[in-house]
Amino acid sequence: MTNNPQTTVSFDKKPPVKVEEYDKSIRLFCAAYEEMFRISHSCLRARIQKDAKLLIVGAGTGMEVCEFGPLNPGWSFCGVDPSEDMLKLATKNISKNNLTNQIELKKGYVDDLEDSEVFDGATCILVMHFLKDDGGKLALLKSICKRLKRGTPFLLIDGHGQPGSMEFEEIKASWKQYPIIQGVQIESMENAFEEVIMKMIRFVPESRILELLSTAGFTGMFKFYSGFLYGGWIGYKA
Ligand SMILES: C[S@@+](CC[C@H](N)C(=O)[O-])C[C@H]1O[C@@H](n2cnc3c(N)ncnc32)[C@H](O)[C@@H]1O
Numbered sequence: 617m618t619n620n621p622q623t624t625v626s627f628d629k630k631p632p633v634k635v636e637e638y639d640k641s642i643r644l645f646c647a648a649y650e651e652m653f654r655i656s657h658s659c660l661r662a663r664i665q666k667d668a669k670l671l672i673v674g675a676g677t678g679m680e681v682c683e684f685g686p687l688n689p690g691w692s693f694c695g696v697d698p699s700e701d702m703l704k705l706a707t708k709n710i711s712k713n714n715l716t717n718q719i720e721l722k723k724g725y726v727d728d729l730e731d732s733e734v735f736d737g738a739t740c741i742l743v744m745h746f747l748k749d750d751g752g753k754l755a756l757l758k759s760i761c762k763r764l765k766r767g768t769p770f771l772l773i774d775g776h777g778q779p780g781s782m783e784f785e786e787i788k789a790s791w792k793q794y795p796i797i798q799g800v801q802i803e804s805m806e807n808a809f810e811e812v813i814m815k816m817i818r819f820v821p822e823s824r825i826l827e828l829l830s831t832a833g834f835t836g837m838f839k840f841y842s843g844f845l846y847g848g849w850i851g852y853k854a
Contacts (some may be wrong), residue, residue, distance in 0.1 A: 638677055638705070645794070652841055653683040656680075656683075660737060663737070663852075670694070670735060670737045670738060671694050673740040673760060675696060676697060676706065677705040680693070682709055685719070696728070697723065700723055740772050745818055771849070775817040776822045777821065788844070792805060792806075822839075
């Protein structure tokens with residue numbers, strides 16, 4: 617595995633939440649997490665043929681495969697992720713759902729894939745926002761684009777917004793209520809937001825995300841999901 621300078625957050629060394637709590641915690645903090653995957657699934661099914669190989673960037677605990685796999689038996693997946701701990705959970709979750717035959721999990725980064733590996737679509741869900749906008753975000757998008765066939769879809773879900781702006785702070789205040797109404801204690805919520813989310817996520821405005829996507833070689837991007845400061849876009853490799 618390359619020592620990839622693009623990564624600023626290690627889920628093995630300093631995870632935002634304990635890895636074994638990720639599946640529970642993400643549902644408390646990411647608005648409509650499961651619905652977000654169902655919407656993503658619908659967007660992909662409208663664009664991808666029955667037999668397709670998809671690249672899952674930041675496969676985490678395996679949610680993409682568990683959502684997309686069962687209804688698309690002709691799809692196969694290559695999931696890459698640098699975190700051994702997250703991949704262990706992915707292996708378990710995928711096996712529980714009898715989807716092991718549809719996926720190959722690889723510990724590492726997109727750059728570690730063989731140049732000959734090409735895909736019919738890709739997703740990058742809740743990953744790019746951990747990278748700084750100092751070339752890291754763009755390098756990740758370019759490396760994904762390089763591995764897609766022309767005209768195939770790319771789906772991105774990422775944190776976005778301009779910290780300090782009135783809009784950002786208003787949305788953040790509403791977002792903070794989301795875990796609370798699900799029973800998270802105020803102190804834990806404040807800690808999660810101010811010490812974890814706001815420090816680890818490298819927010820950039822939506823206009824910058826669209827600029828990065830276009831520079832990396834994607835076209836026709838449109839927004840299909842918005843949950844507080846997370847947004848989802850889908851488009852194609854030009
Ligand atoms: C917040 S989790 C998202 C997991 C899954 N996509 C989901 O939505 O539940 C982020 C994952 O991205 C992985 N990751 C971090 N930097 C990465 C990179 N440069 N390339 C690929 N995966 C990365 C982390 O190890 C972690 O498993």
